[in-house]
Amino acid sequence: MEQQQLLKLLQNVAQQTLTPEAAIESLSKDNFEELNYAKIDTARVRRTGYPEVIYGAGKTAEQISGIIKVMKGHQKAILATRVEQDKATAVLQELPSLKYDAVSQTLTTVDEKTASVGNIAIVTAGTSDIRIAEEAAVTAEIFGNHVTRIYDVGVAGIHRLFAKIDVIRQANVVIVIAGMEGALPSVVGGLVDHPVIAVPTSVGYGSNLGGMTPLLTMLNSCAAGISVVNIDNGFGAAYNASMINRLIDKGHI
Template sequence: MNKKDLRELLEKVRSNEVDIETALNSLKDLPYKDIGLARVDNHRSLRNGFPEVIYCEGKSLEEIKAIITEMLKTNNNILASRASQEIFEMVKEIAPDAIYHPRPKMIFIKQQELEETNSKILVVSGGTSDMPVAEEAAVTAEALGNKVDRLYDVGVAGIHRLLGSLDKLDQASVIIAVAGMEGALASVVGGLVDKPVIAVPTSVGYGANFGGVSALLTMLNSCASGVGVVNIDNGFGAAYLASTINLQIENALKGSD
C-alpha cells in the first residue's frame, strides 16, 4: 500500500464508505508480510517514498516467485535487480506485463502510473564497458518516477566528448557518474557543475584495478567538492540516492508555487 492508497482508505473511513473493521483488515499486513522464507516490507513506500526492491542474486527461483507473488497483491510497482533471463522467464508466468532490461539485468512490473519529475537525473558513464552499471542506475531512476537522461562513453581518455555535452550537465539536477579503470570521471564532472554528483566505481579495468577498488579510492579521494560515492558496481544504490535528492527538489519546487 502506498501513500495514495492509504489516504483514499482513510477518506473512505471518514465518509463512512468503509467501516473501521474493514479498514483494520486492510491494514493488518501493512508493516510487513511474513511468508516464511521472507518478510516482505509493505511499509517501505510509506516510510521512504519508494517500495521495496528485490535483489535476486542468492535467491532461488521459488523464493523470488513467492516474494513477487506477494508483492503483486499491493498496488506498488515492482523492481527486481540482478535478475537473469531464467528468472525473467519465471516472472513472466505470474506477471505477463513484466519488462526485462537485459544489460543491467533488471525486471520492472508496472502496476501504477507514476508522475514523472520535472527535475532531471543525468547518468554519465566513462566507457561502453561501464554501461551495465550505468543502465542499472538509469532504469532504477526511471522506475522510481524520475526524468532521466543518459550521457555515455565520455571518459577522461577523450575528455572533449564530455566537454562537448556541457548543456546536458547544466540541465540536470542530480548527476550519477559511473566509471571504472582509475575512476577520474567523477572528479572531472564534479569540477564542472554546481549540483550533487553521485560517483559509482565499476569493476571494469585491468589487474591493478583490483576489481574496482582503484576507482573507488580515486572517487573517495576526489578533489572536487560535492561528490559522494557508493559501493563498487552499485548503480541501484546511486539511483535510489539520486531519487531521494530529486524528490526533495520536487517537493521544494511545489512548495514555492
C-alpha cells in the same frame, strides 16, 4: 499501506462502513507479509515514499516470482535487480506482464501514467560501464525520474565530455560511473554546480582490484560535492539521486 489505501480506510470510517476500532486494528498490523523464505515489507511506500525492491542475486526464480506476486498487491511499480537471464525467463513464464532488460539485468513493471520529474544525468566513462549505468537508469525511471543518458565520455578522450557538458549541467543530479582509475567523477565535479554521485565499477585490468582502485580515487577526490556509493552499485546511486531530485522538484532545495 499506500496513501490511497489509507485514504480509503479513512473514508470508510467517515462513511460509517468501518468502525474506528477496525481501522485501528488494520493500521496496527505488522505491515509485512510472511513467506517461508521472505518477509515482504508492505508499508515501505508509506514510510519512505519508495517501493520495496527485490535483490535478485542469490534468489531462485520461484522465490522472485513469489515475492513479486505479494508485492503487486501493495505497490504499482515492481523492480527486481541483478536477475540473470535464465531466472528471468522462468519468472516471465509465471508473470508475463513483467519486462526484462538484459543489459541492466532488471525485471520491471510500472504504471504507464507515472509522471517523470526533474532530470538525472547518468554519465559513464566507458561503454563497459553501461551495465551498471542501465541498472541506475532503470531504477531512476521506475522511481519516477526523467533520465538523460550520456555514455562513453571518459578522460581518455576528454573532448567527448566537453561536447556534452551543457547537457550534463541541465540536470539536477549527475551519476558518474567509471572503472579503471575512476577519474571521471572528479572532472565532472569541477564543472557542475549540482550534486555528483560517483559509482566505481569493477571494470579494469589487474590493478583495478575489482573496483577498489576507482573506489579509493573517488573517495579521495579533490572536487567538492561528490558522494560515493559502493562498487557496481547503480541501484544505490539512483536511489540517492532520486531523493535529491524529488526534493529539488518540490522546492525543498
